[in-house]
Amino acid sequence: MRYGGEGRARLLLIILIVTSLFLITLDLRGVKILDGVRNGTQNVLAPFQKAGSTVVTPFRNFFSDVTHLGRTRNQIEKLKADNARLRNKLLERKSADAQLTQLKSVLDLAGKAGYKVLATRVISQGASTSFSQTITIDAGTSSGVRPNMTVISGEGLVGVVKESFLNSALVMLATDPDFKVGVRIAGTQQIGILSGRGSKRAELQLLDNQKIVKVGDVLLARGSTNNRPFVPGIPIGVISAVDSSAGSIAQSATVMLYPNFSALGVVSVVLNAGKNNPGDALVPVAPQPTPVPTVTIYATPTPSASAK
Amino acid sequence: MLVRQFSISTLIFVFVFLIQESVINQLRLPGGGFSLPILIALTWAALSTPTVGALTGFISGFFMDLSQSSSGAMGHWTLLMILACYAVAFLGFGNDNLRGNPITNIILVSSASVLCLVAFVITGFLLGVSTGSFSRVLITILGNGIWAFLVTPLILPVVTRLHRALFGNQAHI
Numbered sequence: 001m002r003y004g005g006e007g008r009a010r011l012l013l014i015i016l017i018v019t020s021l022f023l024i025t026l027d028l029r030g031v032k033i034l035d036g037v038r039n040g041t042q043n044v045l046a047p048f049q050k051a052g053s054t055v056v057t058p059f060r061n062f063f064s065d066v067t068h069l070g071r072t073r074n075q076i077e078k079l080k081a082d083n084a085r086l087r088n089k090l091l092e093r094k095s096a097d098a099q100l101t102q103l104k105s106v107l108d109l110a111g112k113a114g115y116k117v118l119a120t121r122v123i124s125q126g127a128s129t130s131f132s133q134t135i136t137i138d139a140g141t142s143s144g145v146r147p148n149m150t151v152i153s154g155e156g157l158v159g160v161v162k163e164s165f166l167n168s169a170l171v172m173l174a175t176d177p178d179f180k181v182g183v184r185i186a187g188t189q190q191i192g193i194l195s196g197r198g199s200k201r202a203e204l205q206l207l208d209n210q211k212i213v214k215v216g217d218v219l220l221a222r223g224s225t226n227n228r229p230f231v232p233g234i235p236i237g238v239i240s241a242v243d244s245s246a247g248s249i250a251q252s253a254t255v256m257l258y259p260n261f262s263a264l265g266v267v268s269v270v271l272n273a274g275k276n277n278p279g280d281a282l283v284p285v286a287p288q289p290t291p292v293p294t295v296t297i298y299a300t301p302t303p304s305a306s307a308k
Numbered sequence: 309m310l311v312r313q314f315s316i317s318t319l320i321f322v323f324v325f326l327i328q329e330s331v332i333n334q335l336r337l338p339g340g341g342f343s344l345p346i347l348i349a350l351t352w353a354a355l356s357t358p359t360v361g362a363l364t365g366f367i368s369g370f371f372m373d374l375s376q377s378s379s380g381a382m383g384h385w386t387l388l389m390i391l392a393c394y395a396v397a398f399l400g401f402g403n404d405n406l407r408g409n410p411i412t413n414i415i416l417v418s419s420a421s422v423l424c425l426v427a428f429v430i431t432g433f434l435l436g437v438s439t440g441s442f443s444r445v446l447i448t449i450l451g452n453g454i455w456a457f458l459v460t461p462l463i464l465p466v467v468t469r470l471h472r473a474l475f476g477n478q479a480h481i
Contacts, residue, residue: 009359016366016390023373023383028435034382041374045329052330126377127333127343131429131439131448134377163376170376177438198440262336 039165042136046168049124050138073263080260084154087284088112113233113278117152117268118143123168125264133176133198135264140165148229150221150270156235156258156284157181157221158267169269174236175199175261181230182222185213185239186280191222194236194255202237206251213253215239218283231270233278258284313474317352318367320470324348325371333377339451342459345372346389346424350417351460351467353393354400355407356475361397365389380428380437388431392424414460421456425449 027034118139126134139145141164149161151171159179163170172179179196183204190213192206206213217239223232237257328344335341349368353361369389373382396416400407406416426449429439439445 009357012359013362013390013394016362017387020366020369020383020387020390023386024381024435025383027382038374038376038382042376045326045376048326048330049334052334056331056334124329124333124377125336127328127341127375130375130377130379131432131437131445132377132379133440136376177440196440198444 039163042163042165042168042170046123046136046138046140046165049136049168053121053123076263077265081154113231113282114274115231115270116272116274117270118145119266119268120145120169121266122264126170131198132178133173133196133261134162135159135171135173135267137169137171137267137269138167139269140167140169142166144271145169145269150227150229150231150234150273151267152234152270153259153264153267155260156237157230158259158261158264160229161269171267173261174202174257174259181236182224183219183236184222186218186220186283188213188217192250194219200257200261201240202255202257204239204253204255206253209249209251213239213242213251215242219255220280220282223277227270227273231273233280233282235282235284314363316474317364321345321349321364321367321371324368325374329375337455339454340448342452342455343372343421344459344463346421347417347456347460348463348467349389349393350396350420350424351413351464352471353397354413354416355468355471356397356401358394358397358401360475361393362390364397365391365393368393379439380432381435384428384431384435384437388424388427392420392427396420410461410464413464414457417460417464418453418456422449422453425452 023034120137120139120143122135123138124136126132126136137145137151145161145164147161147164151158151161157174159171159173159176160181161169162172174181174194174196175198176196177198181194182191183194184191188211190206190208190211192204195203195205197203204213204219219236219239221230221232221234221236224230235258237255239253240256241254243252243254324345332341332344345368349364352364356364366386366389369386372378372385372389373380378385399416400413406412429445429449432439
């Protein structure tokens with residue numbers, strides 16, 4: 001460059017910048033060939049991501065343990081599984097016996113709703129530097145996974161299939177800033193729109209002010225036409241704070257989403273929701289504290305001891 | 309950059325891209341983790357001429373755009389990385405005080421990495437990319453800066469050796 005090539009260097013820089021601007025323009029105009037390039041890349045990457053997932057799992061747990069200040073991943077997973085099992089058991093006792101016999105697993109949320117689901121493994125998490133919240137699962141079009149299918153975990157709604165490839169699929173998490181889902185409040189049936197905010201807390205905008213929402217109200221997915229992208233009745237989260245600012249047209253609230261998005265290992269894609277709407281049947285029941293028995297001990301001094 | 313050097317550089321960045329997508333993204337590092345393609349491209353550029361820096365940015369940015377988890381438009385990262393790598397190479401080119409000092413290089417690369425993300429957020433905002441709440445963006449950028457400061461010293465010797473093997477004795481670290 002220092003030997004008379006400055007002009008060429010500048011020309012090269014301009015060509016590169018123009019090329020990138022050309023790519024941006026094509027992408028914003030929705031040219032399909034660029035999607036094809038990205039899809040092809042994902043198809044190539046999927047086997048590497050699967051292999052990487054297997055190799056990285058022990059290290060992932062190590063970093064997670066450090067983050068959680070010494071609590072081990074296995075203990076957390078076991079407690080979560082126990083908690084989910086107990087919550088589901090309590091729910092089943094209140095449900096009809098006929099519904100109870102149809103349940104194959106107390107941990108299977110989709111089983112209770114009668115959904116046909118496909119269990120998949122999370123093989124990759126989207127890069128946080130892109131500011132999107134996505135995961136990649138190890139099932140794709142070859143397993144019947146299509147875009148706009150609901151993805152759930154044992155705790156509730158995880159997200160929706162954004163892109164589907166041959167043996168993998170990209171899932172937009174409920175925490176993604178672009179994520180929006182129609183919801184209703186269990187019990188009052190009040191409806192609203194939930195938007196992701198990039199963290200486990202999401203934002204709820206209610207469509208009217210007729211009924212007052214309160215902290216602790218449970219949100220369920222309202223469902224979409226033909227159950228795509230959302231099947232009805234899936235638990236989403238619980239209201240953790242209500243914005244009671246005077247003069248607002250519609251009520252808004254902060255919602256704590258049910259799933260733990262940082263520890264997603266296995267999720268299920270709802271392939272077919274059937275025709276039954278589970279209504280409020282999937283509302284998780286808060287665990288009841290076990291009463292501690294009180295033991296009263298009466299001590300009577302023996303006559304021989306008092307004589308001495 | 310000769311065709312041979314360009315081809316080998318591309319292969320290196322393909323490998324880096326694979327490592328990022330199949331290993332680093334899955335570690336779920338606290339604070340949002342780091343982007344290996346950004347750090348290696350910036351380190352590579354810091355040792356190169358501005359022309360090579362711009363080409364390096366183009367290659368690495370293009371691979372970052374190919375990632376399914378990239379929320380920006382195709383070409384978004386390419387544009388940013390061309391400019392960032394060119395700027396880093398331009399700052400270091402001909403300045404042995406800057407290029408010959410590992411600490412200066414680490415600070416330069418870490419700062420450039422943070423500025424890349426800030427530029428991504430700002431340009432993404434103009435292009436309609438959702439980046440989440442302000443606090444989340446801030447945590448990701450700060451976390452990335454800290455990770456860059458920790459990781460760059462580890463990759464600097466490797467990148468320097470690779471760069472020296474490919475481009476001769478331009479790197480002095």
